[in-house]
Amino acid sequence: MLEAVIEDGGASSVSAxxxxxxxxxxxxxxxxxxxxxxxxxxxxxxxxxxxxxxLRAILARVxxxxxxxxxxxxxxxxxxxxxxxxxxxxxxxxDMVTYRIKTGEGANSLFTKVDMxxxxxxxxxxxxxxxxxxxxxxxxxxxxxxxxxxxxxxxTDPADLAHELEQVAKAGYAEDRGEIxxxxxxxxxxxxxxxxxxxxxxxxxxxxGKGGMKTDAVLAALHTTAAEIEKSCFSS
Amino acid sequence: MLEAVIEDGGASSVSAxxxxxxxxxxxxxxxxxxxxxxxxxxxxxxxxxxxxxxLRAILARVxxxxxxxxxxxxxxxxxxxxxxxxxxxxxxxxDMVTYRIKTGEGANSLFTKVDMxxxxxxxxxxxxxxxxxxxxxxxxxxxxxxxxxxxxxxxTDPADLAHELEQVAKAGYAEDRGEIxxxxxxxxxxxxxxxxxxxxxxxxxxxxGKGGMKTDAVLAALHTTAAEIEKSCFSS
DNA sequence: GCCAATATCTCAACATATGAGAAAGCAGAT
DNA sequence: ATCTGCTTTCTCATATGTTGAGATATTGGC
Numbered sequence: 001m002l003e004a005v006i007e008d009g010g011a012s013s014v015s016a017x018x019x020x021x022x023x024x025x026x027x028x029x030x031x032x033x034x035x036x037x038x039x040x041x042x043x044x045x046x047x048x049x050x051x052x053x054x055l056r057a058i059l060a061r062v063x064x065x066x067x068x069x070x071x072x073x074x075x076x077x078x079x080x081x082x083x084x085x086x087x088x089x090x091x092x093x094x095d096m097v098t099y100r101i102k103t104g105e106g107a108n109s110l111f112t113k114v115d116m117x118x119x120x121x122x123x124x125x126x127x128x129x130x131x132x133x134x135x136x137x138x139x140x141x142x143x144x145x146x147x148x149x150x151x152x153x154x155x156t157d158p159a160d161l162a163h164e165l166e167q168v169a170k171a172g173y174a175e176d177r178g179e180i181x182x183x184x185x186x187x188x189x190x191x192x193x194x195x196x197x198x199x200x201x202x203x204x205x206x207x208x209g210k211g212g213m214k215t216d217a218v219l220a221a222l223h224t225t226a227a228e229i230e231k232s233c234f235s236s
Numbered sequence: 237m238l239e240a241v242i243e244d245g246g247a248s249s250v251s252a253x254x255x256x257x258x259x260x261x262x263x264x265x266x267x268x269x270x271x272x273x274x275x276x277x278x279x280x281x282x283x284x285x286x287x288x289x290x291l292r293a294i295l296a297r298v299x300x301x302x303x304x305x306x307x308x309x310x311x312x313x314x315x316x317x318x319x320x321x322x323x324x325x326x327x328x329x330x331d332m333v334t335y336r337i338k339t340g341e342g343a344n345s346l347f348t349k350v351d352m353x354x355x356x357x358x359x360x361x362x363x364x365x366x367x368x369x370x371x372x373x374x375x376x377x378x379x380x381x382x383x384x385x386x387x388x389x390x391x392t393d394p395a396d397l398a399h400e401l402e403q404v405a406k407a408g409y410a411e412d413r414g415e416i417x418x419x420x421x422x423x424x425x426x427x428x429x430x431x432x433x434x435x436x437x438x439x440x441x442x443x444x445g446k447g448g449m450k451t452d453a454v455l456a457a458l459h460t461t462a463a464e465i466e467k468s469c470f471s472s
Numbered sequence: 473g474c475c476a477a478t479a480t481c482t483c484a485a486c487a488t489a490t491g492a493g494a495a496a497g498c499a500g501a502t
Numbered sequence: 503a504t505c506t507g508c509t510t511t512c513t514c515a516t517a518t519g520t521t522g523a524g525a526t527a528t529t530g531g532c
Contacts, residue, residue, distance in 0.1 A: 031520095061245075
């Protein structure tokens with residue numbers, strides 16, 4: 001009944017919903033009354049109801065970053081199995097990337113560790129997260145350098161980085177061409193909330209030069225996985 | 237137990253939560269198991285849990301526009317009683333303002349009606365809603381004129397309107413100086429979601445020239461009420 | 473003041489939740 | 503390997519709550 005009322009959005013009477021869902025009217029009323037007294041629903045007059053304060057409090061507390069991480073885990077394992085590469089998920093905190101999930105064959109050959117914090121400007125996940133930051137925050141990050149070169153390909157000039165982030169935002173993915181470790185390259189895509197903000201990003205890493213899947217195929221697989229995660233976490 | 241787990245965000249074991257909330261351990265485990273089997277919670281490994289798919293589905297369906305309208309009603313009655321004026325709430329739909337709530341003494345002397353749709357560019361509520369639209373949508377609106385003059389003070393030039401909306405966004409409130417009916421003036425403020433978007437706006441209307449409360453006092457009361465509505469609907 | 477729809481009430485049959493304690497599982501430390 | 507402190511699962515009799523049908527009361531629209 002809870003879901004019936006919520007889905008209805010306060011448009012129908014309890015009796016109407018009861019009929020629609022083949023529930024005895026008396027039962028529906030009793031259930032709704034209970035939900036109201038427990039605070040999960042709230043009456044809006046005229047025998048209509050909407051989400052109650054308790055449900056709203058829960059809504060406000062559901063941490064969708066946590067959600068993404070946990071929902072993503074099994075999907076990322078699958079992606080790792082399909083690509084045969086190392087798959088990671090990272091979030092942005094305090095101007096750094098935090099790696100939250102790491103899975104796939106040869107995961108040990110990569111120096112990153114779960115819960116490790118890393119500079120954002122030189123990794124695929126980091127660049128995706130930066131690219132989708134609110135502009136003010138991104139500008140502040142770009143102004144906050146310096147961006148130390150870790151390899152020959154690391155982007156160190158703020159203007160270059162700004163340009164790269166624009167490209168990333170436009171393209172919908174980021175590539176890391178050995179910018180943090182010359183032997184490693186990766187492709188990363190964002191996980192997007194319905195409002196467009198990006199709570200996390202996922203990536204597939206490979207040894208540079210080594211063949212493996214083509215970038216296009218990896219990208220497609222990444223996008224598919226990202227879409228699945230988004231659907232599980234934010235779908236209406 | 238549901239809220240305990242949600243609030244905890246998947247950090248603690250069930251036993252730990254049980255201790256913290258003075259619930260028998262066995263009971264807590266049984267309850268969590270039930271919630272999991274019903275889909276309200278989901279295990280994340282290591283005996284931790286987060287919001288489950290059913291809860292997410294419900295939360296995704298909670299319509300906060302509807303919520304605002306309903307939560308606002310009693311608060312607006314109070315505001316109307318305090319200011320002795322007509323108080324209204326409006327939402328933006330299809331480039332028009334829809335009046336959702338109208339309350340207060342002399343409500344009949346105002347030509348607006350609940351569920352009435354009105355042009356947005358010439359009312360306080362409309363200007364607030366326009367001012368907080370995503371830029372692309374606002375630009376489209378401004379380009380979509382013409383803006384017909386209903387009174388001497390109606391803003392009809394798109395550039396003037398654009399400027400006015402900027403001012404409104406900056407100031408956090410809009411004034412309507414007889415722009416729709418020469419006899420009526422009003423002050424309106426936005427109801428803001430945590431992410432800054434504006435699902436609705438509220439206003440206090442008065443007969444022009446007539447004294448009543450000073451604008452500053454009205455504004456303060458409006459802001460207070462808006463904050464209360466926001467707190468009830470979106471508080472964490 | 474009427475009517476149709478909606479909401480409440482009452483009841484015994486039924487199903488489910490409760491808490492205490494015992495027992496099993498698990499992981500890190502010695 | 504074994505201990506140890508923890509979390510989790512299980513068992514039980516008892517208490518508590520839920521169920522649906524139908525009767526009754528209350529609404530709101532005309």
